[in-house]
Amino acid sequence: MTDQTNSVPFSIQPVLENEVVKLVPLKETDFERLYAVASDPKVWEMHPNKNRYEPEVFRAFFEGAIESGGAFLIFDKLSGELAGSSRFYNYSAEENSIFIGYTFYAVKCWGTGFNTQVKHLMLDYIFQFVNTVYFHIGAENYRSQKAIEKLNAVKIKEEWVTYQGEPDRLNFVYKISRE
Numbered sequence: 001m002t003d004q005t006n007s008v009p010f011s012i013q014p015v016l017e018n019e020v021v022k023l024v025p026l027k028e029t030d031f032e033r034l035y036a037v038a039s040d041p042k043v044w045e046m047h048p049n050k051n052r053y054e055p056e057v058f059r060a061f062f063e064g065a066i067e068s069g070g071a072f073l074i075f076d077k078l079s080g081e082l083a084g085s086s087r088f089y090n091y092s093a094e095e096n097s098i099f100i101g102y103t104f105y106a107v108k109c110w111g112t113g114f115n116t117q118v119k120h121l122m123l124d125y126i127f128q129f130v131n132t133v134y135f136h137i138g139a140e141n142y143r144s145q146k147a148i149e150k151l152n153a154v155k156i157k158e159e160w161v162t163y164q165g166e167p168d169r170l171n172f173v174y175k176i177s178r179e
Contacts, residue, residue, distance in 0.1 A: 007091065007093060008069075008091045009093075009129075010128075010129045012069060012088040012089075012091065012098070012126075013025040013069060013070050013071070013072070013088070016072075016121045016125055017077065017121070018117060018121055019077065020076070020077055020078065020114070020117045021075065021076065021077060021083070021114065021117045021118050021121065022074075022075045022077050023073070023074050023086070023118065023121065024072060024073050025071070025073075026065055026071035026072055026073055026085065026087075028066055030073055031059070033073075033082055034062065034073060034082065034085055035062070036082070037082055037083070037084055037085075037106045038053060038058050038061075038104065039053050039055075039058070040106070041053040042107050043104050043106065043107060044104070046138065046140055046141040046142060046144065047104065047141055048138035048140070048141070048163070048169035048170075048171060049061075049163060049166045049167070052104075052166075057165070057166065059165075060163075060165025060166060061102075061163075061164070061165070061166070063165070064102075064164035064165070065085065067164075068087050068089045070087045070088035070089050071087035071102070072085060072086055073085060074086060074105070074118055076114070081106075082106075083105050083106050083109045083114065084103065084105035084106060084109065085102070085103065086100065086101070086102060086103035086104075086118060086122065087100070087101065087103075088122070088126060089101065089102070090134075091130075095132060096131045096132065097131065097132035097133065097134060098126055098129075098130050098132075098134070099133070099135065099136060100119070100122055100123075100134075101135055101136045101137075103115070103118070103144075110143070115147050116147070116151070119148075119151055123176065127178045130178070131177060131178045132175060132176070132177050133175070133176045133177075134174065134175055135148055135153060135175075135176075136161055136172075137171060137172050137173075137174060138169060138170075138171055138172075139158065139169075139170040139171060139172055145172065148174050151176065153174035153175060153176045154174060154175050154176075155172050155173070156173050156174065156175045157172075158170060158171070158172055158173070159171060159173055
C-alpha cells in the first residue's frame with residue numbers, strides 16, 4: 001500500500017477522544033509498548049498476516065505505521081491501558097477519500113463495543129474533510145467484516161494488497177460515504 005501523506009491538506013494524526021477511548025499519534029518511541037499488545041498470537045488469528053506477533057514481522061508493520069503519518073495508539077480511557085492501534089492512509093484528493101485500517105486490539109477489547117467507539121471517532125473526524133472512507137479487511141477476517149458491516153459499510157470489491165515487508169494478501173474493500 002502506498003501512503004500519500006505528503007499531499008494531505010489536513011491532519012491525519014490528530015488527538016481524538018471521547019469518554020471511552022483516546023487516540024494519540026504513534027511515535028517511533030512507542031514500539032515496545034505497542035508490541036506488548038501485538039505479541040499475543042491470538043490478536044492476529046484472522047488478520048491477513050497471521051505472524052505479526054513475531055518481533056521482526058511486527059517491526060516492519062510498525063515502521064509502515066510510522067511512515068504512514070496517520071497511525072495512532074488507542075487507549076482505553078476507563079482502564080488507562082493501551083488497547084491497540086489504527087491508522088488513516090492512502091488519501092486521494094481526486095476521489096476525496098481516505099482509508100482507515102491496520103487496526104488491531106488486545107483480545108480483552110474484543111466484543112466490548114470498543115472498536116465501534118474508535119471507528120465512530122475516526123469517521124466523525126475525517127468526514128469533516130473527505131466524502132468517502134474505505135477499509136481494507138482481510139478476506140478471512142470475519143470478525144472485522146461483521147464489525148464494519150455494523151457501521152453500514154458496504155463491500156465493493158476484492159483486491160490484493162501489498163504490505164510493507166510482508167506477503168501480499170487478498171482483502172475486501174468496504175466503503176462508507178459521508179451521507
